[in-house]
Amino acid sequence: MALGSAGAVTEMQRHYLSIIKTNADRLSDIVNDLLASVADRGRQAHMNFQAISLQRVIFEVVVLLQKKL
Secondary structure, X not given: OEEEOOEEEOHHHHHHHHHHHHHHHHHHHXXXXXXXXHXXXXXXXXXXXXXXXXXXXXXXXXXXXXHHO
């Protein structure tokens, strides 16, 4: 067990954190690709930033993933 800033981290937690980091990196790449694509086309990207419920997003992702199992 390794010691993280919030205490001990088990191997299972480390595994899940690795999955989270990998997917966060993928999402970042997708966003960067989209922004580059918009810039290449000479268009301005219009973004509408708004507060969202992270709990709701996670719930919806879980539901989608459960359908695939």
